[in-house]
Amino acid sequence: MPLYSQDQINLIATKIKDVRFGMFTTTDDENVLTSRPLTSQQIDNEGNMWFFTSDEAAFTLHLAHHAQVNVSFSNPEQNLYLSVSGRAYLLRDRAKARELWNPLARTWFPAGLDDPHLALIRMRIESAEYWDASASKMKQLFHL
Amino acid sequence: MPLYSQDQINLIATKIKDVRFGMFTTTDDENVLTSRPLTSQQIDNEGNMWFFTSDEAAFTLHLAHHAQVNVSFSNPEQNLYLSVSGRAYLLRDRAKARELWNPLARTWFPAGLDDPHLALIRMRIESAEYWDASASKMKQLFHL
Numbered sequence: 001m002p003l004y005s006q007d008q009i010n011l012i013a014t015k016i017k018d019v020r021f022g023m024f025t026t027t028d029d030e031n032v033l034t035s036r037p038l039t040s041q042q043i044d045n046e047g048n049m050w051f052f053t054s055d056e057a058a059f060t061l062h063l064a065h066h067a068q069v070n071v072s073f074s075n076p077e078q079n080l081y082l083s084v085s086g087r088a089y090l091l092r093d094r095a096k097a098r099e100l101w102n103p104l105a106r107t108w109f110p111a112g113l114d115d116p117h118l119a120l121i122r123m124r125i126e127s128a129e130y131w132d133a134s135a136s137k138m139k140q141l142f143h144l
Numbered sequence: 145m146p147l148y149s150q151d152q153i154n155l156i157a158t159k160i161k162d163v164r165f166g167m168f169t170t171t172d173d174e175n176v177l178t179s180r181p182l183t184s185q186q187i188d189n190e191g192n193m194w195f196f197t198s199d200e201a202a203f204t205l206h207l208a209h210h211a212q213v214n215v216s217f218s219n220p221e222q223n224l225y226l227s228v229s230g231r232a233y234l235l236r237d238r239a240k241a242r243e244l245w246n247p248l249a250r251t252w253f254p255a256g257l258d259d260p261h262l263a264l265i266r267m268r269i270e271s272a273e274y275w276d277a278s279a280s281k282m283k284q285l286f287h288l
């Protein structure tokens with residue numbers, strides 16, 4: 001039974017359509033918060049957001065102890081800001097990687113699906129909020 | 145004795161010159177990470193980034209127990225991404241508020257300096273990283 005209505009998923013997907021690069025914030029073992037750009041590949045029907053990552057990227061180690069993450073999408077040109085909170089897991093799933101593979105991903109993974117360090121992040125979305133042209137007003141997309 | 149060279153401060157200031165709206169990520173008491181757009185007002189000579197906020201904004205309550213925050217700046221048009229980590233403190237300092245006051249701030253604080261809920265966030269920068277047109281390469285600005 002899905003926890004999300006298809007409408008909620010579609011709304012997030014619509015918001016980030018033109019801003020696929022999110023800043024993905026994690027907490028390390030010293031409780032320091034750092035972020036880095038990651039490309040959102042898909043929002044699936046169960047409310048997971050998917051990313052490609054290298055399992056050699058230092059921040060992926062944070063996820064084991066600190067699954068709670070935030071990914072924010074900003075588009076100053078469109079005056080659109082989106083905050084997505086949830087739990088993230090590092091996965092190695094060749095079938096899913098193949099499903100998500102696209103030419104843009106080659107920028108970070110020149111060896112493509114053959115890269116032994118190519119991994120996936122599955123982020124289970126738990127809440128989302130956005131700010132748009134009316135700027136000062138926050139809209140809660142949903143909260144589980 | 146300043147912990148930062150003027151060069152380091154200037155470099156961050158230059159990077160965010162055209163992207164003053166950062167996504168400011170905090171941790172709440174349930175360890176959930178949320179973010180919201182905040183306008184960076186100044187980076188002072190001691191390496192603090194300053195923001196205006198309302199002391200009624202729920203996230204300002206997070207700071208008392210979770211000073212560690214991240215603020216990320218994204219400009220997809222310029223292909224510039226910046227992550228700034230540090231500790232943030234909520235302050236009520238009328239003199240500093242007056243120093244930082246500017247017409248843009250009126251968007252969020254129509255009553256201006258007379259708004260009884262107008263407060264400041266002083267974020268002590270501890271590390272910063274950026275990604276620019278060379279996309280896949282991360283540059284460490286500095287790390288204390």
Ligand SMILES: Cc1cc2nc3c(=O)[nH]c(=O)nc-3n(C[C@H](O)[C@H](O)[C@H](O)COP(=O)(O)O)c2cc1C
Pocket residue numbers: 021036037038039040051052053054056057058059060108225275276279280281282
């Ligand atoms: C716009 C942009 C999008 C990016 N997207 C991805 C991505 O989808 N997957 C990835 O592994 N790296 C991506 N990168 C590179 C990572 O941000 C980063 O360099 C790498 O994860 C290093 O992380 P670390 O410094 O925490 O180790 C992207 C970089 C930019 C500038």
